Amino acid sequence: MEPTFALYDQNAYQDCFSAKVLSCVQDTDNEHFHVILDQTCFFPEQGGQSADTGRISDDVNVLDVQIKNGIIDHLTDNPLEVGSVVSGKIDFTRRFDFMQHHTGEHIFSGLVYKKYGFHNVGFHLSDRTVSMDYNGFLSMDQVRAIEWEANQVIWKNLPVEISWPDKEELDQISYRSKKEINGKLRLVTIPGVDVCACCAPHVKRTGEIGQLMVVSASRYKGGTRLHILCGGRALKAARQDSDFLSEASQLLSCSKENLAPQIKAMMDRENELVRMMEESKAAELKKLVDGVPLEKKNVILSAGHINEKTASEAADRLSQLHRGVCGVLFADSMKQRVVLVSRMIPLRAVAQALRQSTGFKGGGDDGCIRGMIDLDAEQLEKWLDQYTA
Ligand SMILES: [Zn+2]
Structure with a gap:
């Protein structure tokens, strides 16, 4: 079978497509089906990023997407007729959120590489978590500085360029690569910030990321593991944190800025009371x-x-x-x-x-x-x- 034509390679914003069903095989669980189309917008799980979800026709849900030897396999909850032409639609709200985080990761990793020479050696992007691992230790101050710089790159609204350079052109370019890639290399370039070989969907301009926030940084396997949030996810998390702080500061009748010293004083008082009680x-x-x-x-x-x-x-x-x-x-x-x-x-x-x-x-x-x-x-x-x- 020919490799599936990956429509997301050309246009990350295309959310609808029509395709011919080449094969539909029931899974060994007797509940799901493996559907292969001639072309697809569904990005398969790869490079640490979860697969797209969505529908084919009106009643077939795509639950998972895998790629093997260039052939993209859609796991569905209903069968499709082989030879028929079907229409597909990905969940673009979710896809766009992934595009924002993935492009945010490029900016952050590009800046870390430029400044400290550390490589991104692990990446995970799903509905629940976005993490990056670097093979060197970054202090909290360094992380905060890169975070600020990454947001400046976002606000400059730089283009995110996709190219397929040939061998001679490639020899002239220095780029980051997570692993050896077979066939023609797809380069993702953010001018002056990062050049990286990558097959995933990205936003067209950095401004679409909105914002990038590092929510945690910890030592991991001799390097650093960061969790980040971009775009709407970052706003939702900031809104939730702000609401928690407001509620806590109302309960303790103090300003948000005074919450930590106020809680510390309460804990000291409680410890002292417990000590006195224990003594008596x-x-x-x-x-x-x-x-x-x-x-x-x-x-x-x-x-x-x-x-x-x-x-x-x-x-x-x-x-x-x-x-x-x-x-x-x-x-x-x-x-x-x-x-x-x-x-x-x-x-x-x-x-x-x-x-x-x-x-x-x-x-x-x-x-x-x-x-x-x-x-x-x-x-x-x-x-x-x-x-x-
Ligand atoms: Zn990428």
């Missing part, structure tokens, strides 16, 4: 520990909401005063937990017996065990009295 609970628990009659062998106290450290300290103090198994039941978020300590009775065996007869979940060593238990203090103490009798 520890003092209360110590009173309980000291109030237990010394002749008692096994002692379990119930302490409510305290942290594990306070519970462990109390259990340890009990074990110095009583010769059996001592412990504290305490609540950690929603679950009731227990810490048991003993100086005389090996606790590993106790843990095993508890697991078997009470559904205790946990373990430890012979000196101390911890875990989750459903018994209350009285029930656990009774169980221990029987166990150690």
Whole structure:
């Protein structure tokens, strides 16, 4: 079979086309179909970019598009008659969003290459995320500087030129290339900014990108991974962030600029309150520990909401005063937990017996065990009295 004629190669803005159905084969899942046409506007998944979606005829949805040896395979939810002439339409709103992001990536990567010599070694463009990986580390200041410069390129509304230079012309041009490309090379040139070999659809002029915003930058495989947003996606994200900030600043009765110091002050206050509460609970628990009659062998106290450290300290103090198994039941978020300590009775065996007869979940060593238990203090103490009798 001849390679499919890729209409998007010539005109990224063409969203409707007619084509002849060359083949239609049911998928092994018995639900979908593989349709091959003589020509198509549907850009297949390649170079990290998701495939176009859309329709062929009125009732056939294109769910995925793949390319193999130049033949473009449309995955559809309904069959098409082989030999018939059909009309296709891509989801152009989505395609244009992809064109904006893809061209934005060229500008950013071209500037990174020019300034730092780093290559774009990974690109991902889908409905949910747009990421670029560079094989060198970019600091946040460097990322912000490139981001600003990229937006200036956008606002200059430079042309994005597509060309198919022959071998001799190509030898005179220096260009970025993500991988070896067979056949004639398609060059995408943004004058003075970037020259890159690429087969995807791009906008005609940089101004159509609208804006480019870097939303995150992190170290990745010895280099840098960036997530960007362009055009409408950037505006939507900025609008959402701004709304969140407005809501938060209303709740805290402060300006957006003062949100961070205000939240920090609240966290400090909360930490201080938690510390004071813990101190007073520890003092209360110590009173309980000291109030237990010394002749008692096994002692379990119930302490409510305290942290594990306070519970462990109390259990340890009990074990110095009583010769059996001592412990504290305490609540950690929603679950009731227990810490048991003993100086005389090996606790590993106790843990095993508890697991078997009470559904205790946990373990430890012979000196101390911890875990989750459903018994209350009285029930656990009774169980221990029987166990150690
Ligand atoms: Zn491209």
